[in-house]
Amino acid sequence: MLNPSEHPHRRYNPLTGEWMLVSPHRAKRPWQGQVEDTPPDTRPAHDPTCYLCPGNKRAGGNANPHYSGTFVFDNDFPALLTDTPTDEPETHPLFRIQGERGICRVLCYNPRHDLTVAEMDAADIRPIIDMWAEQTLDVGSRDFIGYVQIFENRGAMMGHSSPHPHGQLWSTSRLPREVDKELIAQRDYFAAHGVTLLADYLAEEQRRNERIVYANTYWTVLVPFWAIWPFEVLLVSNRPARSIPNLDDAERDALSDALHHLTVRYDNLFRTSFPYSMGFHQQPTDGGDYPFWHLHAHFYPPLLRSATVRKFMVGYELLGTPQRDITAEQAAARLRDLPDIHYTKA
Numbered sequence: 001m002l003n004p005s006e007h008p009h010r011r012y013n014p015l016t017g018e019w020m021l022v023s024p025h026r027a028k029r030p031w032q033g034q035v036e037d038t039p040p041d042t043r044p045a046h047d048p049t050c051y052l053c054p055g056n057k058r059a060g061g062n063a064n065p066h067y068s069g070t071f072v073f074d075n076d077f078p079a080l081l082t083d084t085p086t087d088e089p090e091t092h093p094l095f096r097i098q099g100e101r102g103i104c105r106v107l108c109y110n111p112r113h114d115l116t117v118a119e120m121d122a123a124d125i126r127p128i129i130d131m132w133a134e135q136t137l138d139v140g141s142r143d144f145i146g147y148v149q150i151f152e153n154r155g156a157m158m159g160h161s162s163p164h165p166h167g168q169l170w171s172t173s174r175l176p177r178e179v180d181k182e183l184i185a186q187r188d189y190f191a192a193h194g195v196t197l198l199a200d201y202l203a204e205e206q207r208r209n210e211r212i213v214y215a216n217t218y219w220t221v222l223v224p225f226w227a228i229w230p231f232e233v234l235l236v237s238n239r240p241a242r243s244i245p246n247l248d249d250a251e252r253d254a255l256s257d258a259l260h261h262l263t264v265r266y267d268n269l270f271r272t273s274f275p276y277s278m279g280f281h282q283q284p285t286d287g288g289d290y291p292f293w294h295l296h297a298h299f300y301p302p303l304l305r306s307a308t309v310r311k312f313m314v315g316y317e318l319l320g321t322p323q324r325d326i327t328a329e330q331a332a333a334r335l336r337d338l339p340d341i342h343y344t345k346a
């Protein structure tokens with residue numbers, strides 16, 4: 001039976017109609033994120049104290065292999081567990097609680113401790129995309145997994161647990177809140193228009209050409225019309241692919257190229273290793289048919305005016321509506337006009 005002080009679960013907020021996730025068992029997890037990021041030229045290629053570097057021992061007791069490419073392991077302190085009871089012990093409509101199952105993995109991008117995606121060539125980024133695809137298929141094929149969320153927290157400002165280049169995979173039985181909202185919008189749009197919402201949106205953005213930062217044959221990088229974070233970006237597949245595993249060879253190479261051009265511009269904006277949270281939204285993995293789903297990634301960076309001046313979501317934004325100062329068009333122009341050679345190499 002579900003024990004809310006021990007098992008991962010979600011709780012319903014009847015004021016907003018939205019669910020949130022609680023992971024009470026996770027308080028013991030290690031934390032190397034309080035270590036400030038050191039400048040690129042002073043970081044070691046291998047850090048003996050890093051629990052993601054090849055050959056090092058992790059906090060959970062396991063040791064990493066001497067990996068030379070990408071490396072995946074089950075999170076030693078996962079937010080979700082595979083064997084959580086899924087019953088709903090509360091019956092009161094204002095106190096809804098449900099056990100939630102899932103798998104959490106750590107996705108090491110590269111053996112080099114001192115690299116970031118922005119400092120990698122497109123050829124170094126391609127294996128990361130193949131890893132995202134493999135992991136989506138592997139975890140998504142489990143009966144109890146309905147959604148696979150791939151994401152990355154980059155930089156101490158975003159609370160990353162280690163400066164080593166890595167992303168994460170969190171998967172759940174039920175759809176996460178943001179994915180659920182986007183599913184409804186995309187489903188309703190497709191039903192009304194017979195084309196994906198993002199295909200129509202992209203066509204209109206291309207016609208207006210005010211917010212596009214970078215584009216290649218298969219991908220478009222733009223500051224969305226509705227962006228909240230100062231330099232928020234949407235990375236959209238030009239074709240309505242439904243998931244990362246659906247991408248063919250040329251589309252994966254082009255995605256590496258788009259990620260390279262975006263992250264280099266981000267670093268060049270304030271000549272700093274630019275912090276962000278990013279992640280992909282792909283179709284659910286519950287076996288349903290999702291012709292309306294259009295693969296994309298969101299980048300949510302907090303910096304506003306310099307390497308240290310950030311935007312906060314406070315006051316009116318927490319209580320009312322998110323607000324921004326510079327327009328999406330101004331932010332797109334700033335990013336578009338930056339050089340696409342990394343400032344440390346220029």
Ligand SMILES: [Zn+2]
Nearest residue numbers: 050053113164
């Ligand atoms: Zn490391």
Ligand SMILES: [Zn+2]
Nearest residue numbers: 182281296298
């Ligand atoms: Zn999305």
